[in-house]
Amino acid sequence: MLWYVARRLAGTVGLLVAVVVITFGLIALAPGDAAQVLAGQAGDPQYLAELRGQLGLDRSLGYQIGSYLLAVARGDLGFSIVQGQPVLDVITGRLGATLLLGGTSLTIAVLGGVYLGVVAAAKRGSQLDTGISLASLIGYSMPVFWLGQLLVALLAVRLHLLPAGGMSSAGEQLGAFERVLDVLRHLILPAATLSILLMALVVRTTRAAMIDVLEEEYVTAARGRGIREGAVLFRHALRNALRPVITVVTADVGVLLSGVVLIEAVFSWPGLGTLLLDSVLSRDTPTLVGLLLFSSFLVAGANLLGDLLYMWVDPRVRLR
Amino acid sequence: MIARLDRSARSNPRLLVGLVLLAAVALAALAGALVASDPFRTSETVLRGPSVHHPFGTDNLGRDVLDRVLHGVGTSLKVSLLAVVAGTVVATVLGLVSGYAGGAIDDLLLKLAELFQVIPGFLLALVAAAAFGASLLLLVIILAVIFFPRTFRLARGEAIGLREREFIHAARAAGARPVRILTRHILPGALTIVLVNASFQAGTAVLIETGLSFLGVSERDTVSLGAMLFDAQSYLEQAWWMSLFPGALVAVTIVSVNLVGDGLQGLRDVRAAGGVGPERPAPESGQGAATLERLAVASSLGDSTKTQKGEA
Amino acid sequence: MALLEVHDLRTHFHTRRGVVRAVDGVSLSVERGRTLGLVGESGCGKSVTALSITGLVPRPPARIVGGEAVLDGRELTALSERELEDVRGREIGMVFQDPMTSLNPTLTIGAQICETLRRHLDLSPRDARRRAVELLSEVRLPGAAGRLDDHPHLLSGGMRQRVMIALAIACGPQLLIADEPSTALDVTIQAQILDLLDELRQQQGMAMILITHDMGVVAEVADEVAVMYAGQIVERAETVELFDHPEHPYTEALLGALPRLEGDDVREARLAAIPGRLPDLIDPPAACRFAPRCPYADGDACTEHNPPLREIRPGHLVRSHHPASERASRGARV
Numbered sequence: 026m027l028w029y030v031a032r033r034l035a036g037t038v039g040l041l042v043a044v045v046v047i048t049f050g051l052i053a054l055a056p057g058d059a060a061q062v063l064a065g066q067a068g069d070p071q072y073l074a075e076l077r078g079q080l081g082l083d084r085s086l087g088y089q090i091g092s093y094l095l096a097v098a099r100g101d102l103g104f105s106i107v108q109g110q111p112v113l114d115v116i117t118g119r120l121g122a123t124l125l126l127g128g129t130s131l132t133i134a135v136l137g138g139v140y141l142g143v144v145a146a147a148k149r150g151s152q153l154d155t156g157i158s159l160a161s162l163i164g165y166s167m168p169v170f171w172l173g174q175l176l177v178a179l180l181a182v183r184l185h186l187l188p189a190g191g192m193s194s195a196g197e198q199l200g201a202f203e204r205v206l207d208v209l210r211h212l213i214l215p216a217a218t219l220s221i222l223l224m225a226l227v228v229r230t231t232r233a234a235m236i237d238v239l240e241e242e243y244v245t246a247a248r249g250r251g252i253r254e255g256a257v258l259f260r261h262a263l264r265n266a267l268r269p270v271i272t273v274v275t276a277d278v279g280v281l282l283s284g285v286v287l288i289e290a291v292f293s294w295p296g297l298g299t300l301l302l303d304s305v306l307s308r309d310t311p312t313l314v315g316l317l318l319f320s321s322f323l324v325a326g327a328n329l330l331g332d333l334l335y336m337w338v339d340p341r342v343r344l345r
Numbered sequence: 346m347i348a349r350l351d352r353s354a355r356s357n358p359r360l361l362v363g364l365v366l367l368a369a370v371a372l373a374a375l376a377g378a379l380v381a382s383d384p385f386r387t388s389e390t391v392l393r394g395p396s397v398h399h400p401f402g403t404d405n406l407g408r409d410v411l412d413r414v415l416h417g418v419g420t421s422l423k424v425s426l427l428a429v430v431a432g433t434v435v436a437t438v439l440g441l442v443s444g445y446a447g448g449a450i451d452d453l454l455l456k457l458a459e460l461f462q463v464i465p466g467f468l469l470a471l472v473a474a475a476a477f478g479a480s481l482l483l484l485v486i487i488l489a490v491i492f493f494p495r496t497f498r499l500a501r502g503e504a505i506g507l508r509e510r511e512f513i514h515a516a517r518a519a520g521a522r523p524v525r526i527l528t529r530h531i532l533p534g535a536l537t538i539v540l541v542n543a544s545f546q547a548g549t550a551v552l553i554e555t556g557l558s559f560l561g562v563s564e565r566d567t568v569s570l571g572a573m574l575f576d577a578q579s580y581l582e583q584a585w586w587m588s589l590f591p592g593a594l595v596a597v598t599i600v601s602v603n604l605v606g607d608g609l610q611g612l613r614d615v616r617a618a619g620g621v622g623p624e625r626p627a628p629e630s631g632q633g634a635a636t637l638e639r640l641a642v643a644s645s646l647g648d649s650t651k652t653q654k655g656e657a
Numbered sequence: 658m659a660l661l662e663v664h665d666l667r668t669h670f671h672t673r674r675g676v677v678r679a680v681d682g683v684s685l686s687v688e689r690g691r692t693l694g695l696v697g698e699s700g701c702g703k704s705v706t707a708l709s710i711t712g713l714v715p716r717p718p719a720r721i722v723g724g725e726a727v728l729d730g731r732e733l734t735a736l737s738e739r740e741l742e743d744v745r746g747r748e749i750g751m752v753f754q755d756p757m758t759s760l761n762p763t764l765t766i767g768a769q770i771c772e773t774l775r776r777h778l779d780l781s782p783r784d785a786r787r788r789a790v791e792l793l794s795e796v797r798l799p800g801a802a803g804r805l806d807d808h809p810h811l812l813s814g815g816m817r818q819r820v821m822i823a824l825a826i827a828c829g830p831q832l833l834i835a836d837e838p839s840t841a842l843d844v845t846i847q848a849q850i851l852d853l854l855d856e857l858r859q860q861q862g863m864a865m866i867l868i869t870h871d872m873g874v875v876a877e878v879a880d881e882v883a884v885m886y887a888g889q890i891v892e893r894a895e896t897v898e899l900f901d902h903p904e905h906p907y908t909e910a911l912l913g914a915l916p917r918l919e920g921d922d923v924r925e926a927r928l929a930a931i932p933g934r935l936p937d938l939i940d941p942p943a944a945c946r947f948a949p950r951c952p953y954a955d956g957d958a959c960t961e962h963n964p965p966l967r968e969i970r971p972g973h974l975v976r977s978h979h980p981a982s983e984r985a986s987r988g989a990r991v
Contacts, residue, residue: 040459040460040463041463043460044460044463044464047460047464048472051472051473051476052472052476054476054477055476055477056477056478150717162600162603162604162607163596163600165603166548166596166599166600166603167596167599168552168555168556168559168571168574168592168595168596168599170555170556170559170571170574171574171588171591171592171595171596174574174577174578174581174588174592175588175589175592177581178581178582178585178588182581182582241758242753242754242755242758242759243758243759243760243761243762245708245713245753245759246751246753246759246760246761246821246824247761247769248713248742248745249711249713249745249746249751249753250745250746250750250751250773250776250824250825250827251742251743251744251745251746251747251773251776251777252742252746252772252773252776253739253742253776254738254742256772260764260772261761261764264761264763264764265761265762265763278465279465279466279467282465282467282468283465283466283467283468283553283556286467286468286471286560287556287559287560290559290560291578301468301471302471302560305471305472305475305560305562306475306561308475313472313475316468317464317468317469317472320464320465320468321463321464321465324462324463324464324465325463328463338763339762339763340762340763340808340810341762341808341810
């Protein structure tokens, strides 16, 4: 198994190199460059050339990619002139906020989604099932940013129940405990929005997988032994239905990431999503490449995690 | 075809509702292109609520929200349709050929698909749009690239699954050429799942298009529902209509294509389950394989894991 | 009083095409310590009968619309789902046809046995484990003690069926329902499994319902036989009586006694050899259900009235307008 993980990680490295090449290529193809952005529209040509030299933009594309990859291998993602600090620091500085938002939403979505999916499948064809299925279809189809807007408009703007954006209340002296509470209050709306999207996905997947599994003979056999229905559903059936759920959840980390970007924009949540958006607008190439690399790494890592979880859930799975 | 759709629609309300909604959305887009007035015309009457004159109200620049919404949905549909058609055709053809023929090209294309699956599509689109400047054509191309891996893998999987089946062997033995085998025997089998996949991708395309323009990455002289929602963000307190109508239209558009996808999937299930005979009293059994295919569509299953059912 | 009395049981499946009468008025009884063979071709409703008795038919689409099943004085059909859960596994053990699919692939064998033991008996985890090993030895699983932590996919079909049997007898049930327990197995293993079942039944004094389509199996194991056709019992008798004097033309066909099937070895007389198929069980006509395939079917009686189940000799019931003994006395046309 260690061997398997090592081989998969090696494969991931290859993919990440390809991601770097693609990103650099894309940016090189694009008109204008980071130096122009820094120097402004009417930049002095000499200053521009100087900047390009500083940034290594005067070298060939191959050289730029090569030296970047070497730096990455040393754990150096380059320096963001816009932010005035190393890209790695920029990213790790924002990582916490995004992990808090994404982790909370994912946890809520998986727990709630699996539960609702099991219930819907167990009561298949009932009004409850129809309701859950319909709600998940709608939740799945809702543009997250609009959903976020609606929640803000209702709960923050109209009813003043929750803050409309940000991660903490500015300019207030708060104790440690109050600070945590304050962040949690700010977390509720963005996390709720993101979890609705993800939960819809998990519900759909769980329900479909459970419906298949509930027709298996071993489910009838377990009932035939008098196993309580709850245990039949959650112990016997769900374990077997989890595989596709794991696939969907880990394969859709990309969906999670795009949701994070949009939701952070709606709620001005100071995480990687707003960082990405800022970098796009300011043409902060090193940060952009770093972020793409980082998120590709996340996706690849999630896929690997998914395959390992498979093995844990289903002993028949052999990883090769 | 129409008759079959009609018959299946009655036993398949999702497909029916989805098609009706989609037709309504398309009609709205058509109305936007043909009837609605200039969506860029500003006026003094800013931030007015819905009225007879402006059924959906006006925005912060006094532009008619209804006009803009009708144009915006046209943009969404155009982008979505072009991207999905382009992506699906290319990926399906390549997938079928690659899966059927196998070999080095198959390996290469599979690696390529894997690569594009690792890069989060939305982020890629965002970076590309930022680099090249936002244009609809670029967006269509990027979306097609994003959609490529999943469709490619589905089509490839179908081709591989069918390649070794009896009737394909028979056709080959009868001297049928590969192109004919692919178009006559393998494509029809793959078509439903590819169509199901395409409808879900159409929804994703609308989401990405509006999402990007919501983030401010969109063509300047095109109306986009996402950009309207971005404008609405600053006026949530004064002008709810600026958010409600464009957002609802985005949601309805996506719901409609997802319903169509679900419905098409349902047709496939019914066909897979076959008729209900007295031999098999349980009428709803036999959906196993079909549901798993739906999951394959809903996700993008990695090839790295293989289940070995214990046969011993 | 018999251990299990089933009276006029009716189970319908509600499908889009209509109501399928999968079990249509089945009555049978099983005495303590005896084996009833329930015979018929696939789709005749014998499995649904067993599932209806234990309340395991999938609802919806199925519904038990009438009749009752009484186990040891308790009316099973009147119990709540939770009460039924207490009966299943504790008082009725079940063995299913395909051992490949009836064990949960994601749980170890030990986990599945211990779970069943602790569900019904008041055992500590450690006692349950010890008892599980005993059970696996009782069903003669090779290397019983070392198998507890294995997952099912590591076992062969025959071994898995032994595990299924261990699960079925784990809590000492009074009644064992075995649904085609040997059909999916290799021929060489079939006999072993049947012998094992019969041996355990005798040891523990259980009664058994053995569902099968194979008359050879019935001859070996069953004390009594009930033959099912198209959702109904068409003949019931002691095994010896039934084999010596089959009355229903369908039973005769099963036994290879019909003229046109002459020469077939009894054990080999597969039901597929009978021409025709089961009738559609959606709105079956009032006619005798076997009439379309019956070589003796004639006139109005066969096409207009479904014959009642009548006692043609003491303890021998048959549902036919033309049972063998009456054909003989009339000098039938065979």
